[in-house]
Amino acid sequence: MGMVVPMARPRKFDEQQVLEAARERFWSNGYAATRMDDIAAATGLGKGSLYGAFGGKQELFHRVFDEYCGSIVDATRQDLRGDDADAYERLSAHIHAVAASTAADAAHRGCLLAKGTAELAEHDTVVAQRARVAVDALQSALADDIAACQRHGDIAPDHDPAKLAALVLAVLRGIEALGKAGATEQTLTDIADTALAVLPRP
Amino acid sequence: MGMVVPMARPRKFDEQQVLEAARERFWSNGYAATRMDDIAAATGLGKGSLYGAFGGKQELFHRVFDEYCGSIVDATRQDLRGDDADAYERLSAHIHAVAASTAADAAHRGCLLAKGTAELAEHDTVVAQRARVAVDALQSALADDIAACQRHGDIAPDHDPAKLAALVLAVLRGIEALGKAGATEQTLTDIADTALAVLPRP
DNA sequence: TCAATTCTTGACTGATTCGTCCATAACGCT
DNA sequence: AGCGTTATGGACGAATCAGTCAAGAATTGA
Numbered sequence: 001m002g003m004v005v006p007m008a009r010p011r012k013f014d015e016q017q018v019l020e021a022a023r024e025r026f027w028s029n030g031y032a033a034t035r036m037d038d039i040a041a042a043t044g045l046g047k048g049s050l051y052g053a054f055g056g057k058q059e060l061f062h063r064v065f066d067e068y069c070g071s072i073v074d075a076t077r078q079d080l081r082g083d084d085a086d087a088y089e090r091l092s093a094h095i096h097a098v099a100a101s102t103a104a105d106a107a108h109r110g111c112l113l114a115k116g117t118a119e120l121a122e123h124d125t126v127v128a129q130r131a132r133v134a135v136d137a138l139q140s141a142l143a144d145d146i147a148a149c150q151r152h153g154d155i156a157p158d159h160d161p162a163k164l165a166a167l168v169l170a171v172l173r174g175i176e177a178l179g180k181a182g183a184t185e186q187t188l189t190d191i192a193d194t195a196l197a198v199l200p201r202p
Numbered sequence: 203m204g205m206v207v208p209m210a211r212p213r214k215f216d217e218q219q220v221l222e223a224a225r226e227r228f229w230s231n232g233y234a235a236t237r238m239d240d241i242a243a244a245t246g247l248g249k250g251s252l253y254g255a256f257g258g259k260q261e262l263f264h265r266v267f268d269e270y271c272g273s274i275v276d277a278t279r280q281d282l283r284g285d286d287a288d289a290y291e292r293l294s295a296h297i298h299a300v301a302a303s304t305a306a307d308a309a310h311r312g313c314l315l316a317k318g319t320a321e322l323a324e325h326d327t328v329v330a331q332r333a334r335v336a337v338d339a340l341q342s343a344l345a346d347d348i349a350a351c352q353r354h355g356d357i358a359p360d361h362d363p364a365k366l367a368a369l370v371l372a373v374l375r376g377i378e379a380l381g382k383a384g385a386t387e388q389t390l391t392d393i394a395d396t397a398l399a400v401l402p403r404p
Numbered sequence: 405t406c407a408a409t410t411c412t413t414g415a416c417t418g419a420t421t422c423g424t425c426c427a428t429a430a431c432g433c434t
Numbered sequence: 435a436g437c438g439t440t441a442t443g444g445a446c447g448a449a450t451c452a453g454t455c456a457a458g459a460a461t462t463g464a
Contacts, residue, residue, distance in 0.1 A: 008430080008432075008438075008440035008441075009430040009431050009439075009441045009442080010431065010432095010441075011441065011442095012430090012442075028324065029325075030232070030321050033234040035421065036422065036423080037420090037422090040443095045443085046441095046442055047422090047423075047424090047443080047444075048424085048425080048441080048442060048443060048444080049442055049443075051422090051423065052440090052442085056423075057422070057423090108323050108324050108330065110320060114379055115320045117379075118312060118321065118379075118382060119232050119320065119321055121310050121384070122230065122309055122310050122311050123231075128310065128383075128384055131383040132383055132384035134383075135380060135383045135384070135385065163393075163396045164396060166385075166396065167373065167392075167396040167397055169376065169380065170376030170379075170380055170393045171369065171372050171376055173376040173379035173380055174371065174373055174374065174375040174376030174377075175372055175376075177316055177320075177372075177376070177378065178337060178368075178372055178375055180319050180320060180323055181319050181330075181333040181334055181336075181337040182323070182330055182331075182334035183334075187368050190365045191368050191369050191372045193365075194361075195369055195372075198369070198400045198401065198402055199400065210408075210410035210411075210460080210461060210462075211409075211412080211459070211462095212411075212460075212461065213411065214411075214412075214460090238453080239450090239451070239452090247412085247413090248412055249413085249454090250412060250413065250454080251411065251412055251413080254410090254412085
């Protein structure tokens with residue numbers, strides 16, 4: 001089933017574009033304050049199409065949230081993948097990139113993972129579960145890179161890479177949170193620099 | 203004006219109790235998803251009294267948010283105030299206390315400062331401003347304690363205490379964020395331990 | 405007791421908002 | 435071209451929610 005070619009009216013809209021528009025609204029206004037009518041208007045779709053294609057507000061948000069989490073996990077893995085020789089440089093670049101992009105986010109909308117989790121995790125187990133998976137994946141990607149740093153002699157080997165990764169992840173999420181609270185670019189950059197400076201060297 | 207003794211019907215409710223009930227709802231459900239009817243029902247007040255006493259939903263939230271921010275800043279200052287000789291122990295205790303209380307928060311409601319900022323800072327300048335003030339105060343309290351640690355020889359003096367404080371604050375806010383995302387108590391405790399372990403010693 | 409003032413209650417209003425429904429359009433297949 | 439199927443668009447329904455209002459209650463001072 002599902003493998004047959006549908007012999008019916010095809011969709012006029014691009015599902016990805018609708019998801020992007022929805023993400024934009026959810027990201028900017030939060031879940032509760034976003035209206036389905038807005039998303040419909042922003043995409044030009046009628047509400048019938050929207051509901052027909054995605055089911056409802058909650059399911060649409062879950063789709064958006066899933067995609068967002070997946071994309072930041074992928075981007076982080078991409079940032080951190082490579083040879084042991086460059087592992088420390090990648091870590092440094094990644095931490096600075098998070099600080100820079102947070103500082104550049106003048107609207108202080110922050111990260112949708114953080115925002116969606118803050119708003120919904122307590123009452124929406126799907127969101128909570130997805131956030132947990134994403135955070136675990138981020139920590140794992142960091143741990144892999146930190147282990148590579150240790151193999152190459154850039155970080156002291158007498159520390160559990162998983163624990164250092166958890167610390168770095170906390171710093172990254174903290175940069176996020178402080179950025180949303182209005183910290184200056186200087187402060188965020190300082191945090192990135194200091195975090196890297198205090199990581200134990202061999 | 204206002205100094206005369208009111209010769210009229212006195213309030214039957216306690217303003218602090220209403221603020222607490224409102225905080226509970228806002229904290230648990232977020233701003234947008236909280237209904238004034240709920241707060242009225244929870245406190246037994248009629249909506250007229252609620253609006254008469256607090257103005258409206260937004261103003262009520264601002265009152266709640268202000269009080270909350272003030273209380274966590276005060277609590278942090280309290281945690282960190284004391285002699286230089288105990289400064290490092292206070293810092294350690296504070297970081298561990300944040301990790302422990304975050305882990306103990308089974309509902310993952312997290313911190314209202316973080317939650318309110320995430321939901322509203324982008325569109326509500328009052329919230330954004332208040333969050334900024336609170337975060338600055340937290341950093342300042344940490345910086346004072348770290349400077350005391352340096353004076354007493356528990357932390358290397360060749361680091362700007364403000365920058366170390368910013369890093370520690372990021373770790374604390376990160377612990378918060380990870381807790382909301384479902385990190386285990388072990389993870390949060392590890393972060394606290396590791397953060398303290400990597401702080402530069404003299 | 406009466407007047408002035410403020411508080412209380414909850415019904416009511418007006419505006420939103422999620423979701424549904426249905427007539428109609430567009431497509432593939434025969 | 436005709437049929438079956440799925441997409442479209444927007445009107446509609448029902449529920450929800452912020453905020454208002456008016457009639458009455460409680461209190462103090464005179």
